[in-house]
Amino acid sequence: MSFDPKAATRTPPKVVTFKVKRYDPTTGKEWWQEYKVETYRGMTVLDALLKIKEEIDHTIVLRYSCRMGVCGSCGMIINGMPRLACQTQIAEVATEANPVVTVEPLKNHPVVRDLLTDFTRFFEKHKKVKPYTIRKDIEEREKGDFEYEMTPEEHYNIYEYTLCISCGLCYSACPVVASTDRFLGPQALAYMWRYVADPRDEAWKERLELIDTDEGPFSCHYAASCSAVCPKMVDPAAAIQRLRSALLKYRLGMYKKEKIAQKKVVEVKPNPKPLPPEAQPVPGADPWKKNEEPVNIPIDELIA
Amino acid sequence: MVEKLKEKENRPGWIASINPWVLKIKNNPERVAFVLHRITGLLMALIIMAHIYVTGTPARVGWDAWAEEIAKAHGISAVTLYFFFFAGIAWYHGLNGIRLLLVEFFGVCIGKPEKPKPPYISPSLKACQRKLLYLVFILWAILWAATGYILFAS
Numbered sequence A: 001m002s003f004d005p006k007a008a009t010r011t012p013p014k015v016v017t018f019k020v021k022r023y024d025p026t027t028g029k030e031w032w033q034e035y036k037v038e039t040y041r042g043m044t045v046l047d048a049l050l051k052i053k054e055e056i057d058h059t060i061v062l063r064y065s066c067r068m069g070v071c072g073s074c075g076m077i078i079n080g081m082p083r084l085a086c087q088t089q090i091a092e093v094a095t096e097a098n099p100v101v102t103v104e105p106l107k108n109h110p111v112v113r114d115l116l117t118d119f120t121r122f123f124e125k126h127k128k129v130k131p132y133t134i135r136k137d138i139e140e141r142e143k144g145d146f147e148y149e150m151t152p153e154e155h156y157n158i159y160e161y162t163l164c165i166s167c168g169l170c171y172s173a174c175p176v177v178a179s180t181d182r183f184l185g186p187q188a189l190a191y192m193w194r195y196v197a198d199p200r201d202e203a204w205k206e207r208l209e210l211i212d213t214d215e216g217p218f219s220c221h222y223a224a225s226c227s228a229v230c231p232k233m234v235d236p237a238a239a240i241q242r243l244r245s246a247l248l249k250y251r252l253g254m255y256k257k258e259k260i261a262q263k264k265v266v267e268v269k270p271n272p273k274p275l276p277p278e279a280q281p282v283p284g285a286d287p288w289k290k291n292e293e294p295v296n297i298p299i300d301e302l303i304a
Numbered sequence B: 001m002v003e004k005l006k007e008k009e010n011r012p013g014w015i016a017s018i019n020p021w022v023l024k025i026k027n028n029p030e031r032v033a034f035v036l037h038r039i040t041g042l043l044m045a046l047i048i049m050a051h052i053y054v055t056g057t058p059a060r061v062g063w064d065a066w067a068e069e070i071a072k073a074h075g076i077s078a079v080t081l082y083f084f085f086f087a088g089i090a091w092y093h094g095l096n097g098i099r100l101l102l103v104e105f106f107g108v109c110i111g112k113p114e115k116p117k118p119p120y121i122s123p124s125l126k127a128c129q130r131k132l133l134y135l136v137f138i139l140w141a142i143l144w145a146a147t148g149y150i151l152f153a154s
Helices: A045-056 A120-128 A140-142 A152-162 A169-173 A176-181 A184-199 A204-210 A225-229 A234-253 A298-303 B028-057 B057-061 B063-071 B079-103 B126-153
Strands: A015-024 A028-036 A073-080 A081-086 A102-106 A111-112 A146-148 A263-265
Touching: A015 A111, A028 A045, A028 A234, A045 A102, A073 A169, A081 A169, A081 A225, A146 A184, A146 A234, A152 A184, A169 A184, A169 A225, A176 B028, A184 A204, A184 A234, A204 A234, A225 A234, A225 B028, A234 B079, B028 B057, B028 B126, B057 B063, B079 B126
Parallel strands: A015 A102
Antiparallel strands: A015 A028, A073 A081, A073 A102, A146 A263
């Protein structure tokens, strides 16, 4: 998703009408509710929704956490487009001519209540692709006194896929997931490609065979909406095409992983660099000793 | 008493395959192309069935009546209009199919992974597949217009 860097410098309309899609799970009733919110420059949609919750309607339900586009909790459909509410400036979506912002829960995820969606199915699919490095030698994992060699180019090949915050926006935008629940979805498949392309992973054959079904990349039809809405520039659409191409070559016996990273034993430096003065432990305290007596801090004297 | 809560299934279903505006996603002409590809594919399946029925007409009405009806097919008539729309559908589906083969099966024109930098547009959306898509639309318009010229003007 492209960002307008000047959006935060613009002043949004003074009063913006928020049309929020509500859902009551006890009755199954669904309706649109309107709230008028006074805005300020730099206000995000999440700020406005929290203002509504604090000052106008306490019953509105939404999920959020970090408020800075890192946790991926506050995904919702804002003016028809899946976005992170904390990253969306009101000035970006509301204008003086049309000071209305519509907010709906993410599509393709079951709605628990109002704007809160259930990610269970999404994370089940995520789990299905085994999103972790697999090495054949199990002992390697136990020792941990080594690292895997990797060139900067190999790192950049997978770096953008490692930025995924699992916010579910791509899954919500996908028209294939909309029509079939079997498709693993862009997020899981992008993760899959990240490990197939990662030289540190050895289970590429197992991974490719795992997704050689109608759940896998062959169900994708390249609508590219996933890449268009991704707030972290992960590009799941390209990952799926690379995965499909690799799978096709693998089935024709033409695909082989170029390189498997070998372990490199890390030398433990005998004399590590001393800590800088500002990081030196408090005199009298030794953080490495577990059974050390706590330092006597003269609290009474300090308060006096 | 614990209230019974029911989650609402929020999937748009097959409508997302024929309506590109179920979501209003910016910078995403690929979605329009996807929807057009689905619609034209569906229409081609229907037309093929109609075509099978039509080609059986001489067996039902006789070759003379068939030849008489076909002789009327010039200028703007039901038959030429039918061929004109069929050509539009087939041109789009074929051209876009070639684009999809290149992009999906051979993984060409989707760009290279890159380090994120402003304005944070995914590499595949900036890659030459986008140019390929516009080329499909341009070629579609030209070839459809040319087919119309051949059908109606000749």
